[in-house]
Amino acid sequence: MRKEIKWSTYRKVPILMVDEEVQLNDSSVIISSIKTHLISKDKSVSEIIRCYPELKSKNDSGKEVVEYMNKYWLMLSEADTLLMYPEKGMQKEEMKWRQWADDWLVHLISPNVYRTTGEALASFDYIVREGKFGSFEGFFAKYVGAAAMFIISKRLKNRHNLQDDVRQDLYKAVNDWIAAIGKQRKFMGGDRPNLADLSVYGVLRVMEGLQAFDDMMKNTKVKHWYKRMQRATQNHEGRQ
Numbered sequence: 001m002r003k004e005i006k007w008s009t010y011r012k013v014p015i016l017m018v019d020e021e022v023q024l025n026d027s028s029v030i031i032s033s034i035k036t037h038l039i040s041k042d043k044s045v046s047e048i049i050r051c052y053p054e055l056k057s058k059n060d061s062g063k064e065v066v067e068y069m070n071k072y073w074l075m076l077s078e079a080d081t082l083l084m085y086p087e088k089g090m091q092k093e094e095m096k097w098r099q100w101a102d103d104w105l106v107h108l109i110s111p112n113v114y115r116t117t118g119e120a121l122a123s124f125d126y127i128v129r130e131g132k133f134g135s136f137e138g139f140f141a142k143y144v145g146a147a148a149m150f151i152i153s154k155r156l157k158n159r160h161n162l163q164d165d166v167r168q169d170l171y172k173a174v175n176d177w178i179a180a181i182g183k184q185r186k187f188m189g190g191d192r193p194n195l196a197d198l199s200v201y202g203v204l205r206v207m208e209g210l211q212a213f214d215d216m217m218k219n220t221k222v223k224h225w226y227k228r229m230q231r232a233t234q235n236h237e238g239r240q
């Protein structure tokens, strides 16, 4: 909730605090920093985050926006880079699809899960069930939140140039993803997921339990990869 991050000047979630002193903002910066740290254990997190400097600018409507430089890039030595990405193009492909997950795929979620008033209510029912709400607060959040997001999601649909039938964009996106992996690989990372697999899975997973998710499973080719990802994340089977 907004009040839970009052202490931070960065106003979005996720935020990762390391040892109560180093603050990491932005999911992709967090992922790149943790991965870098796991590979090069000698580098501290505070050292690593200096490689992802904050870039503040104004968008078209004059609103201040924050971006982080290099956020899809792992800060590895040449030797570690070769171990991590032994074949040409692997590193570039991973970055491209991580960016795609952030810049396109994620924007398909709200228009799809708040598509109708019924779906908006089901989504908020789930949010309220999982979140920290009092019973009055929860009731209020569910109905007001669902109504607000139903309306906002129509604006988001236009802002991101989605089709009127927002499911079609979702279906095409996940089918494009599966086509990019191709028939020869289990994951984009090969036998084990890479960070692009992880990002796409992270985005799709938030829809679990909702109609948009069931429709996507039924009408696209994503199912087998998704099940493999479920297993791989449970068993901590990411690319080393």
Ligand SMILES: N[C@@H](CCC(=O)N[C@@H](CS)C(=O)NCC(=O)O)C(=O)O
Binding pocket: 011, 012, 013, 014, 025, 026, 027, 028
């Ligand atoms: N690029 C950021 C986006 C974070 C983001 O937009 N988070 C949303 C919730 S999912 C948020 O906190 N929104 C509050 C706001 O924009 O004020 C990331 O990947 O971490």
